[in-house]
Amino acid sequence: MLLVLAGSNLIPVGAALISGAVIWAATALIVGRFVNDLTTIRDAVDDLDPEDATGPARLVTRGLASPARELWIAILRLRRLWYERFRVANERLAAAEAVIAAVPDPLLLLDERRRIVRANAQAAGLIALTPEPRDLAVALRNPTILAAADAVLRGDRARVIDFSLNVPFERQLRARFARIDHPSPDGAVAVLTLHDITELKRAEQMRADFIANASHELRTPLATLLGFIETLQGPARDDAEAHERFLAIMHGQASRMTRLVEDLMSLSRIELNEHVLPKDRVALSPLLHHIAESLELRAAERRMHIQLSAPPDLPDVLGDRDELAQVFQNLIDNAIKYGRAGSEITVCAQSGSPPRESSGAESTMVSVSVCDQGEGIPREHLPRLTERFYRVDTARSREMGGTGLGLAIVKHILNHHRGLLEVESTPGVGSVFTVFLRVYTDRSDAAASTMLR
Numbered sequence: 001m002l003l004v005l006a007g008s009n010l011i012p013v014g015a016a017l018i019s020g021a022v023i024w025a026a027t028a029l030i031v032g033r034f035v036n037d038l039t040t041i042r043d044a045v046d047d048l049d050p051e052d053a054t055g056p057a058r059l060v061t062r063g064l065a066s067p068a069r070e071l072w073i074a075i076l077r078l079r080r081l082w083y084e085r086f087r088v089a090n091e092r093l094a095a096a097e098a099v100i101a102a103v104p105d106p107l108l109l110l111d112e113r114r115r116i117v118r119a120n121a122q123a124a125g126l127i128a129l130t131p132e133p134r135d136l137a138v139a140l141r142n143p144t145i146l147a148a149a150d151a152v153l154r155g156d157r158a159r160v161i162d163f164s165l166n167v168p169f170e171r172q173l174r175a176r177f178a179r180i181d182h183p184s185p186d187g188a189v190a191v192l193t194l195h196d197i198t199e200l201k202r203a204e205q206m207r208a209d210f211i212a213n214a215s216h217e218l219r220t221p222l223a224t225l226l227g228f229i230e231t232l233q234g235p236a237r238d239d240a241e242a243h244e245r246f247l248a249i250m251h252g253q254a255s256r257m258t259r260l261v262e263d264l265m266s267l268s269r270i271e272l273n274e275h276v277l278p279k280d281r282v283a284l285s286p287l288l289h290h291i292a293e294s295l296e297l298r299a300a301e302r303r304m305h306i307q308l309s310a311p312p313d314l315p316d317v318l319g320d321r322d323e324l325a326q327v328f329q330n331l332i333d334n335a336i337k338y339g340r341a342g343s344e345i346t347v348c349a350q351s352g353s354p355p356r357e358s359s360g361a362e363s364t365m366v367s368v369s370v371c372d373q374g375e376g377i378p379r380e381h382l383p384r385l386t387e388r389f390y391r392v393d394t395a396r397s398r399e400m401g402g403t404g405l406g407l408a409i410v411k412h413i414l415n416h417h418r419g420l421l422e423v424e425s426t427p428g429v430g431s432v433f434t435v436f437l438r439v440y441t442d443r444s445d446a447a448a449s450t451m452l453r
């Protein structure tokens with residue numbers, strides 16, 4: 001402008017040059033100061049620690065011009081705000097990660113392409129996972145599971161599928177798929193949890209088996225009774241000799257049904273109290289003598305003798321006298337039934353250590369062994385002997401009036417007593433059933449009341 005004015009001779013050239021130089025110097029002074037301040041602010045921003053909003057800022061506002069100082073203060077305010085949001089977001093993320101890790105069931109997150117983008121440690125213990133996202137089909141090759149996953153990825157809200165996994169051992173699992181409303185930054189759009197339902201299925205199966213077995217056991221004597229009643233009402237109506245014979249059989253069958261019902265009720269009573277430790281002090285020697293005496297007559301019918309040995313200083317045990325009587329009655333009764341006619345049954349009580357594999361058991365326990373000389377039990381039957389209605393030879397057990405519940409009752413009574421049962425048997429030689437019971441101590445009373453609370 002000055003040049004135009006000077007060219008038009010409106011102002012002298014010298015004055016224009018001097019004025020230009022003065023204006024340029026003044027502008028350079030003002031703008032240069034701002035540029036300097038901005039460069040200082042840029043360097044200070046570069047220098048800020050993004051992880052620590054509370055740390056000191058290198059720049060002090062003292063030397064800055066007023067607008068630059070305000071800009072710097074605004075930057076620091078923004079930094080504090082940003083850091084606060086960053087901290088909250090980080091805490092939320094950590095909490096979400098902790099929740100995923102704390103879920104007791106295996107949990108997997110899937111993306112739109114059915115790839116596993118995240119999994120908790122429990123999932124890693126169950127199925128083979130790779131560090132990079134891989135298709136769910138690589139970890140679980142079950143077509144029903146994959147179809148359910150696809151349905152959820154296509155838009156279904158949730159799916160529940162029960163399936164079995166055979167490796168490394170067989171178990172039943174319940175898979176639950178659910179869609180995630182807000183996809184996560186790693187692309188997860190669906191969550192899959194796997195819940196182990198092996199125990200549940202086993203319990204369901206056991207309940208079904210139990211009902212089937214109990215009804216079968218009751219139906220057999222009932223059918224016999226009905227058959228005889230019809231015969232007595234029909235063809236044998238006037239046959240006095242048949243009356244006597246059939247009524248004796250009917251009496252036997254009715255007694256069998258009564259025994260079965262009594263055993264079932266006894267079993268359910270014991271199960272009901274199984275979590276409460278008995279607290280009485282039981283002297284075993286007199287109890288064993290009493291039971292041996294009461295069974296001596298039955299043993300004599302098979303020309304057998306019960307030999308009892310118990311040291312005079314045998315410690316008392318913690319227990320319920322009636323339940324323990326039931327245990328020894330059942331074991332000696334089995335020895336009479338399954339021992340060889342004319343052989344001897346020995347019942348031997350002593351104090352000693354519990355079996356080695358029983359971790360957490362008392363350091364001293366009292367053991368009572370019932371040994372018979374009989375046909376013994378083949379090894380493959382041993383693990384199942386205490387199952388309800390399980391018999392090695394069903395027909396023979398029934399023929400002898402057995403319900404197949406004796407050892408199940410023994411096992412539940414011992415569970416109630418926190419005791420143990422050990423079975424050793426040699427086919428052709430005989431069997432030894434050993435019961436381990438806790439010794440009664442003055443502290444037992446306190447332990448029992450603790451359990452009750």
Ligand SMILES: Nc1ncnc2c1ncn2[C@@H]1O[C@H](COP(=O)(O)OP(=O)(O)OP(=O)(O)O)[C@@H](O)[C@H]1O
Nearest residue numbers: 334335338391392393397402403404405406407431
């Ligand atoms: N001492 C033994 N020797 C050989 N087999 C035995 C002996 N004790 C038990 N068993 C086998 O275990 C099975 C289960 O025994 P358990 O006492 O539960 O039933 P049970 O004797 O048949 O009937 P219950 O006891 O109800 O009268 C028996 O049927 C028998 O096959």
Ligand SMILES: [Mg+2]
Nearest residue numbers: 330334406407
């Ligand atoms: Mg029995």
